[in-house]
Amino acid sequence: MIDRRTFLAGSFALAACGPARDEVAKTIPSIDLRAPRNQKYTLDRPLTDEITAASYNNFYEFTSNKDVWRHVDKFVVDPWRVEVSGLVANPRTYSLDEILRMPREERLYRHRCVETWALAIPWLGFPLSRLLLAASPLASAKFVRFLSVQAPSQMPAMAARPWEQWPYYEGLRIEEAMHDLTFVSIGMFGHALPKQHGAPLRIVVPWKYGYKSPKSVVKIELVAEQPHTFWSDLAPQEYPFESNVNPTMPHPRWSQLTERLLGTMDVRRTKMFNGYEEVRALYR
Numbered sequence: 001m002i003d004r005r006t007f008l009a010g011s012f013a014l015a016a017c018g019p020a021r022d023e024v025a026k027t028i029p030s031i032d033l034r035a036p037r038n039q040k041y042t043l044d045r046p047l048t049d050e051i052t053a054a055s056y057n058n059f060y061e062f063t064s065n066k067d068v069w070r071h072v073d074k075f076v077v078d079p080w081r082v083e084v085s086g087l088v089a090n091p092r093t094y095s096l097d098e099i100l101r102m103p104r105e106e107r108l109y110r111h112r113c114v115e116t117w118a119l120a121i122p123w124l125g126f127p128l129s130r131l132l133l134a135a136s137p138l139a140s141a142k143f144v145r146f147l148s149v150q151a152p153s154q155m156p157a158m159a160a161r162p163w164e165q166w167p168y169y170e171g172l173r174i175e176e177a178m179h180d181l182t183f184v185s186i187g188m189f190g191h192a193l194p195k196q197h198g199a200p201l202r203i204v205v206p207w208k209y210g211y212k213s214p215k216s217v218v219k220i221e222l223v224a225e226q227p228h229t230f231w232s233d234l235a236p237q238e239y240p241f242e243s244n245v246n247p248t249m250p251h252p253r254w255s256q257l258t259e260r261l262l263g264t265m266d267v268r269r270t271k272m273f274n275g276y277e278e279v280r281a282l283y284r
């Protein structure tokens with residue numbers, strides 16, 4: 001089981017600075033994926049510095065520390081396939097090329113990790129609803145289950161801890177998955193995703209804690225029952241299925257009232273739904 005002291009202590013480690021910045025910069029792909037910005041989504045804070053974001057990640061398949069970028073060189077993210085299946089009329093497997101050729105947009109989103117650090121990122125991609133609607137969900141489909149890739153020979157921590165419940169798995173209610181905010185990200189800051197951010201494609205659910213945004217996804221499955229999730233199976237009291245950002249609901253071991261903007265000393269009040277009030281109707 002993942003050492004939870006590491007999980008907490010790691011959240012206050014320093015992001016890369018000085019010479020390490022040049023090393024982190026080498027992990028940022030040059031593949032240009034620029035796209036028009038969707039003006040609907042605005043921020044109340046500056047964008048996070050790109051190198052800072054790429055140097056401080058959670059990706060437990062590689063390490064339970066934040067320096068994921070040091071451990072990703074063997075990770076192969078092209079070719080890639082992602083399957084949309086389960087309770088659908090039209091199951092389909094997409095190649096990475098097909099995903100990269102889809103119309104895309106840029107969205108500025110806030111990100112809030114349950115550990116209290118926060119980012120502001122210009123993501124590139126498209127709404128998840130596009131893939132779900134193309135599959136024609138059956139009326140019996142009530143939840144969406146995501147699977148991240150299982151590649152122990154390329155993922156050091158997965159290889160070192162074979163007894164853990166790999167691959168990483170997450171889930172949403174279908175109404176949450178269909179919401180326009182729920183995004184498939186294939187890039188950030190104008191180019192393809194760095195491996196440590198979940199290349200070549202990851203889900204982004206900005207009103208929920210970060211662990212609800214699975215990385216390096218290979219399967220999107222429509223199911224009838226609420227699926228298990230990686231963190232809920234480890235510690236259900238700490239990481240419940242819903243996990244909306246909520247400052248009034250403290251984590252059992254720390255407060256959720258404030259957040260720290262990564263790369264600065266700035267501490268902000270955390271907002272309900274991470275400020276994404278438009279999702280409130282989903283929870284009545």
Ligand SMILES: Nc1nc2c(c(=O)[nH]1)N[C@H]1C(S)=C(S)[C@@H](COP(=O)(O)O)O[C@H]1N2
Nearest residue numbers: 057058059060113148168197210211214215
């Ligand atoms: N497959 C996988 N997805 C994952 C994780 C992980 O460990 N494995 N960590 C989650 C957590 S806890 C957070 S906060 C975000 C971090 O995303 P970022 O590193 O791109 O900022 O990814 C989420 N997705």
Ligand SMILES: [Mo]
Nearest residue numbers: 113114210211
């Ligand atoms: Mo997180």
